[in-house]
Amino acid sequence: MAVGIVPLRREEQHLNLVPKSDIRFRQTNSYDGNAIKRLYHADNIDVLNALTFDADVCGKVILIYIDPPYNTGGAFETRDFKHAYNDCFTIQNYLSFMRERLELMHRLLSDEGSIYVHLDSNMVFHIKLMMDEIFGMANFKGMITRKKCKSKNFTRKTYGNISDYILFYSKTDNPIWNRPYEEWSDEKVLKEYPYIEEQTHRRYKKVPIHAPGIRKGATGEVWRGMMPPEGKHWQFTPDKLDEMDAKGEIYWSANGNPRRKVYYDRSNGVPVQDIWLDYLDVNNQNTLITGYPTEKNLDMLKRIIETSSRPGDLVLDCFAGSGTTLVAAEELGRQWIGVDIGDEAVLAIKKRFKNGSKPLGDYVKKKAKQQIQLDLFEEEKLGEDNTCLGFVSTCFDFYEEVF
Numbered sequence: 001m002a003v004g005i006v007p008l009r010r011e012e013q014h015l016n017l018v019p020k021s022d023i024r025f026r027q028t029n030s031y032d033g034n035a036i037k038r039l040y041h042a043d044n045i046d047v048l049n050a051l052t053f054d055a056d057v058c059g060k061v062i063l064i065y066i067d068p069p070y071n072t073g074g075a076f077e078t079r080d081f082k083h084a085y086n087d088c089f090t091i092q093n094y095l096s097f098m099r100e101r102l103e104l105m106h107r108l109l110s111d112e113g114s115i116y117v118h119l120d121s122n123m124v125f126h127i128k129l130m131m132d133e134i135f136g137m138a139n140f141k142g143m144i145t146r147k148k149c150k151s152k153n154f155t156r157k158t159y160g161n162i163s164d165y166i167l168f169y170s171k172t173d174n175p176i177w178n179r180p181y182e183e184w185s186d187e188k189v190l191k192e193y194p195y196i197e198e199q200t201h202r203r204y205k206k207v208p209i210h211a212p213g214i215r216k217g218a219t220g221e222v223w224r225g226m227m228p229p230e231g232k233h234w235q236f237t238p239d240k241l242d243e244m245d246a247k248g249e250i251y252w253s254a255n256g257n258p259r260r261k262v263y264y265d266r267s268n269g270v271p272v273q274d275i276w277l278d279y280l281d282v283n284n285q286n287t288l289i290t291g292y293p294t295e296k297n298l299d300m301l302k303r304i305i306e307t308s309s310r311p312g313d314l315v316l317d318c319f320a321g322s323g324t325t326l327v328a329a330e331e332l333g334r335q336w337i338g339v340d341i342g343d344e345a346v347l348a349i350k351k352r353f354k355n356g357s358k359p360l361g362d363y364v365k366k367k368a369k370q371q372i373q374l375d376l377f378e379e380e381k382l383g384e385d386n387t388c389l390g391f392v393s394t395c396f397d398f399y400e401e402v403f
């Protein structure tokens with residue numbers, strides 16, 4: 001990726017802490033010297049706390065995406081067999097770990113902001129209740145079910161678990177929302193828009209010109225000698241319906257029933273629904289990855305960022321991992337703040353910004369040579385009593401590592 005690096009800042013005076021590393025990245029095109037692009041190598045509780053005192057950030061974050069530990073009870077390694085992070089809490093510890101961070105995130109969000117929390121079935125329901133409390137039930141916008149991988153051939157007596165979940169909340173009832181659309185497939189177009197207008201050859205479908213609701217004002221009046229059916233009103237005023245009819249946009253059936261023509265060429269696409277099937281994490285040997293475990297699909301992050309922020313807005317991921325959110329934000333011209341406590345995560349992010357990612361196949365060859373199984377996560381559970389948090393951040397010693 002084409003980014004240059006400006007010198008490391010020695011300290012964050014206003015944050016009153018010296019992160020292990022705080023690196024600023026510079027966009028090659030239209031770089032705004034004041035843009036916030038920060039990576040903290042630290043425990044996010046300290047950074048989030050500090051950011052609540054940062055006037056450039058607090059109340060200005062438009063989008064938070066987090067993919068925190070899921071409390072799988074396992075430990076994660078990179079594809080190079082380095083320890084990445086532990087994911088082993090008691091439920092109580094996990095909940096207080098999440099609560100104190102989510103409360104701070106709530107404070108950092110702008111009134112136009114949204115938060116997406118990516119989890120699996122282990123903790124999603126616990127965290128849903130917690131988020132209802134912190135963000136308000138009225139601000140729950142939905143739960144996205146994502147297909148995360150191809151089908152599994154489980155030997156266990158249960159269904160293959162191929163999905164995870166993203167809880168989506170806004171701070172208020174006025175979040176940034178750029179409705180996402182998917183392209184129509186040829187098959188769907190034929191099904192949804194089956195008619196072709198003779199004169200123009202435009203493809204269209206027919207829909208009623210009335211809708212359920214109370215009749216009041218012009219939309220409840222007679223049009224062409226007809227009243228809307230019982231309990232319904234016209235979708236448009238009679239004047240507007242006349243105008244549409246004059247343009248040939250009303251279809252009249254043989255028995256004089258009017259219907260509105262909705263043209264395919266006016267459609268923005270299929271509005272995206274809350275089941276996402278196209279964002280598998282690793283698809284094939286050519287998929288570009290960083291080698292950091294639990295790396296998420298870059299296109300999925302781009303969809304979230306494009307939907308819930310505008311160019312120039314500030315995006316925060318305080319469980320940044322391999323930096324998928326940060327890269328997506330960078331590529332989409334957003335400002336960003338990333339935080340991760342892990343050495344391997346920060347290394348992966350730096351490498352990714354400098355050199356991009358490598359095909360999965362490169363790691364598979366290595367795996368064959370070393371005869372080590374990489375997909376140990378499901379099997380490798382730590383004991384019940386092992387309540388390790390594993391993320392002991394002793395100090396924020398600063399180190400200068402320029403690639």
Ligand SMILES: C[S@@+](CC[C@H](N)C(=O)[O-])C[C@H]1O[C@@H](n2cnc3c(N)ncnc32)[C@H](O)[C@@H]1O
Pocket residue numbers: 042043044045067068069084085292293294295296297318319320321322323324325339340341342345391
């Ligand atoms: C599931 S991974 C995130 C993966 C990321 N979404 C990606 O695409 O690569 C969770 C990350 O949270 C980090 N983490 C866990 N506890 C943390 C803490 N207290 N402060 C900062 N980072 C933390 C871990 O080091 C790990 O990299």
